Amino acid sequence: MASVDETVQVDQVxxxxxxxIPVENPATGEIIARVPNGSAEQVAxxxxxxxxxxxxxxAMGFEGRAxxxxxxxxxxxxNADRVVETIVAETxxxxxxxxxxxxxxxxxxLGFWAKHAPEYLEDEKIRSSSPFVLGRKLMLRxxxxxxxxxxxxxxxxxTNSFGDCLxxxxxxxxxxxxxxxxxxxxxxxxxxxxxECGVPEDVFQVVTGDGETGAALIDNxxxxxxxxxxxxxxxxxxxxxxxxxxxxxELGGKDPMxxxxxxxxxxxxxxxxxxxxxxxxxxxxxxxxxYVEEPIYDEFVGKVTDKVRALRQGVPHGAGSVDVGAVIxxxxxxxxxxxxxxxxxxxxxxxxxxxxxxxxxxxYEPTVLVDVDHTMKAMTEETFGPTLPIMKxxxxxxxxxxxxxxxxxxxxSVWTRDNAKGEAIARQIEAGAVCVNDxxxxxxxxxxxxxxxxxxxxxxRHGAGGIRKYTxxxxxxxxxxxxxxxxxxxxxxxxxxxxxGRLVKLVYGRGRRD
Ligand code: NDP
Numbered sequence: 056m057a058s059v060d061e062t063v064q065v066d067q068v069x070x071x072x073x074x075x076i077p078v079e080n081p082a083t084g085e086i087i088a089r090v091p092n093g094s095a096e097q098v099a100x101x102x103x104x105x106x107x108x109x110x111x112x113x114a115m116g117f118e119g120r121a122x123x124x125x126x127x128x129x130x131x132x133x134n135a136d137r138v139v140e141t142i143v144a145e146t147x148x149x150x151x152x153x154x155x156x157x158x159x160x161x162x163x164x165l166g167f168w169a170k171h172a173p174e175y176l177e178d179e180k181i182r183s184s185s186p187f188v189l190g191r192k193l194m195l196r197x198x199x200x201x202x203x204x205x206x207x208x209x210x211x212x213x214t215n216s217f218g219d220c221l222x223x224x225x226x227x228x229x230x231x232x233x234x235x236x237x238x239x240x241x242x243x244x245x246x247x248x249x250x251e252c253g254v255p256e257d258v259f260q261v262v263t264g265d266g267e268t269g270a271a272l273i274d275n276x277x278x279x280x281x282x283x284x285x286x287x288x289x290x291x292x293x294x295x296x297x298x299x300x301x302x303x304x305e306l307g308g309k310d311p312m313x314x315x316x317x318x319x320x321x322x323x324x325x326x327x328x329x330x331x332x333x334x335x336x337x338x339x340x341x342x343x344x345x346y347v348e349e350p351i352y353d354e355f356v357g358k359v360t361d362k363v364r365a366l367r368q369g370v371p372h373g374a375g376s377v378d379v380g381a382v383i384x385x386x387x388x389x390x391x392x393x394x395x396x397x398x399x400x401x402x403x404x405x406x407x408x409x410x411x412x413x414x415x416x417x418x419y420e421p422t423v424l425v426d427v428d429h430t431m432k433a434m435t436e437e438t439f440g441p442t443l444p445i446m447k448x449x450x451x452x453x454x455x456x457x458x459x460x461x462x463x464x465x466x467x468s469v470w471t472r473d474n475a476k477g478e479a480i481a482r483q484i485e486a487g488a489v490c491v492n493d494x495x496x497x498x499x500x501x502x503x504x505x506x507x508x509x510x511x512x513x514x515x516r517h518g519a520g521g522i523r524k525y526t527x528x529x530x531x532x533x534x535x536x537x538x539x540x541x542x543x544x545x546x547x548x549x550x551x552x553x554x555x556g557r558l559v560k561l562v563y564g565r566g567r568r569d
Contacts (some may be wrong), residue, residue, distance in 0.1 A: 076236045076265065081381040082147030082370045084415040090239045093264035095271035101260050102275040105202045107228035108257035111226035113199055115255075116174075118314070121169035121226055122353055126252035128165040139245060142212055143371050145238045147381025147416065150374045152334045157213040157241075160499060164221050164226070167501045168522070172225035175519045177525060184569035186562055187543075192533040193372075197526035199227035200301075204276035204565045206233045206291070208267045208283045209383050210337040212241035215305075224259060231260045231474050235283075237384050239263040270294055280523060281305070282339075284437075285463075285510045292513070303514035303524050306507055307437040308465030309343045311458035312494065313480065314355060315451060315471040316348040322492065323470040324358035327443060329469075330494040332366060332421050335380050336441040340466040340488070340495050343558035344427075344434050345445045346454040352447045356406070359443065360424060363407045366421045368441075377443055382417045391419045391440030398433040398444065400425050429460060437463070451480060459485045464508030467493040485509060489541075 075089040093101075112120070131138060135158045142153040181193040207216025212234060220230045235244035239261075246261045246420040262268060266287070273279050273294045281291045282305040295302045312330070314323045331342040347355050368379040382388040388411060395409055408422030425435050426446040433444045448454045458467060467486040471477045477491035487506045488497045497503055498517075506515025514524055542551055 073267070074266070076239070078145055078238070078240055079381050080144050080147060082143075082418075083384075084417070087144055087555065088240055090236075090243070090263040093250070093262045093268040093271075095267070095274075098262055098264075098268060098271035099275050101231055101257075101262050101355045102202055102204075103273070104257040105231055105260060106338055108255055109199070109227075109229040111255050112224075112229060112258045117173040117225075120227070123249075123253050124169035124221070124225065127249055127254075128162050128169075128247045130252050131162045131165065134248065134276070135162075136215065141240050141244050142238075142331055143380075145240045146209070146212065146383045147335055147371070148337075148383070149371045149380045154374065156334065156338075157211060158438045160214050161221075161245075163499070164218055164501060168225040171501075173524060174289045175522050176226060177284070181530075186558060188532065190536050192276070192531075192535055194531040194533075196529040196531055197226070197523060198529050200525055200527055201228060201277040202275075203228045203230045203278045203280060203525055204219065204233065204272040205230060205237055205280045206283065207242070209237035210236035210334065210339070210374055213245065214240035215244040215339075215548065216242050217243040217281065219516060220259065221279075222516075223280065223525040224254075224356055226522050226525045228278075229258045229260075231262055231267045231272060231276065233262050233264060236263070236265045236268075236404045246458075269414040273300065274298060276300065280516075281526075288512070295490075299399070303516070303523075304507075304512045305339065305505075305516060306512045307439075307463060307464075308339050308341075308507065308511050308539060309435065309437050309461050309463040310340055310466045310468070310482070310486070310494070311454075311461070312342045312467070313451070313454040313458060313469045314345060314351065315454075315469070315473075315476070316350040318351065318470040319472060319492075320351050320354050320358060324355055324362060326470065326492075326494055327355075327359055327445075328362040328366075328469070331443040332363070332379050332441050333495075335382060335385055335419075337439050338495065341439070341499060342443070342468065342494055343438060345443065346448045346457055348443060348451070348454070349447055349449060352445075356425060356445055359445065360406045363421045363423050363443065368412075368418055368421060370416060379421055381420050382440060385417060388419055390416050391438055391442060394431075394436065394440075395422060395424065395442060397552045398427055398431040399476075401428075401431050403427045403431060403433070410459075416441065429457065435461065443475065451476075453478060455483050459483075461529045462510040465511035466490070466494070466497070466507075468492075472495070487511065487515065501565045 073092040078088040139153045176197040179195040279302045285306040288304045288306040366378045408420030408421040412418040421441040427444040464486045466488040467484045468490045469477045479491035504515040505519040
């Protein structure tokens with residue numbers, strides 16, 4: 056793990072800050088590094104430098120930026136082991152989770168944004184139906200906002216922090232990333248990689264620190280991309296309102312999984328176990344609750360129970376060593392335990408797991424709960440841990456009603472052999488993304504928008520909207536055949552008013568649809 060110490064040294068943004076933050080390996084309980092706790096002054100200075108550097112980056116054009124992105128793609132592939140080691144060291148997740156959902160995702164994302172940024176952001180020629188602009192050239196231009204602040208969570212230190220920097224950079228912005236204080240090392244390593252690949256000085260910076268550092272970033276940047284809890288998301292939006300800074304918020308979820316009576320029960324059980332326990336259940340789009348139609352309920356629960364019982368948990372030692380890793384953030388372990396306790400107090404049964412493991416390290420056993428209902432926190436609040444509460448439902452209407460009985464609306468899944476029915480149900484679910492016979496996988500289709508409804512977010516990442524949000528739209532109109540004076544100009548005359556009246560009547564008088 057020599058790389059961890061090296062990565063700390065690459066951060067030159069704030070050598071002194073407000074003291075230091077220890078970084079723990081949650082799987083072992085060891086302190087593996089310390090990073091600076093950035094002050095408001097240091098953040099302001101970093102933003103000032105980013106602002107000064109941005110025009111150079113913008114002037115490099117899509118082609119110049121894409122060349123650096125493609126070098127970075129190779130860098131992440133060449134350095135995959137080191138990046139995975141760093142992620143595993145500061146999260147305690149399995150190397151397999153880090154490889155698939157972080158290094159693999161980022162390598163793909165670098166190529167995606169290098170290729171698609173020009174397509175999403177090139178000038179658009181606009182045609183207008185207004186007779187008043189006849190002969191003019193109309194264009195829509197996407198200009199970078201300037202300096203983007205990205206504030207990230209601890210569950211995916213690469214994908215959900217650095218990943219959101221990529222479209223912002225591809226659009227020609229400077230970016231300052233404030234990773235979670237719990238998992239700053241991966242971002243510092245990404246910074247090292249981007250510098251090696253030729254990103255100009257100050258165009259991409261990492262400022263480590265706590266919530267106060269994040270708040271200072273909001274005060275200074277031109278756009279805030281925030282991923283984290285709904286509670287902090289509201290604070291971010293309130294803070295940004297003071298400077299009228301636009302925000303994009305990717306927040307919490309309580310993703311429902313609906314298993315219909317005609318589902319392939321084996322696939323649904325594999326899906327339920329994987330998509331609830333993968334990354335230790337610490338994925339914003341984890342399956343957090345399951346509704347199963349009565350006829351297959353017993354079979355489904357039996358299969359899920361066997362599969363969860365077979366999961367291996369412990370300190371990850373390389374790929375394939377364990378299936379479920381540690382609880383990354385200490386307070387989250389208390390929330391997981393509280394949700395299980397609350398469910399049991401209200402009548403739920405624990406079929407597998409149900410306890411925190413003895414240290415060293417912070418682990419909560421993969422847990423299956425049944426006899427659950429919506430009076431329990433495990434069914435209504437985000438647990439964000441390796442738990443799978445399963446509820447029996449009479450029919451699909453009850454499943455849809457319960458799925459929508461939530462303040463959240465991030466993602467959902469429907470499992471059925473009838474794809475048409477699955478799609479029809481998907482359209483009735485209040486969530487930003489719904490999969491049929493899959494879950495979570497929509498995230499890797501970077502062409503698709505990924506964003507929460509209701510309390511799960513504002514705006515979206517990925518797709519055209521995921522990069523256009525980092526731009527200011529500019530309308531450009533060029534009068535190619537300018538006359539000395541247009542008919543509507545001063546002085547106002549009754550004859551002109553009559554003429555314009557006639558024109559309006561002629562064009563719109565018969566209820567024309569434009
Ligand atoms: P938090 O909301 O606690 O923190 C997110 C980030 O915000 C951290 O970097 C944090 O810093 C920072 N922060 C804290 N307070 C402030 C503040 N007042 N102003 C600005 N920044 C602040 O989230 P977690 O890190 O606990 O992440 C887990 C949550 O993220 C879950 O709810 C999960 O669902 C959600 N999430 C959503 C995703 C989505 O795409 N919708 C994806 C991944 C996670 P510090 O760490 O130092 O406190």
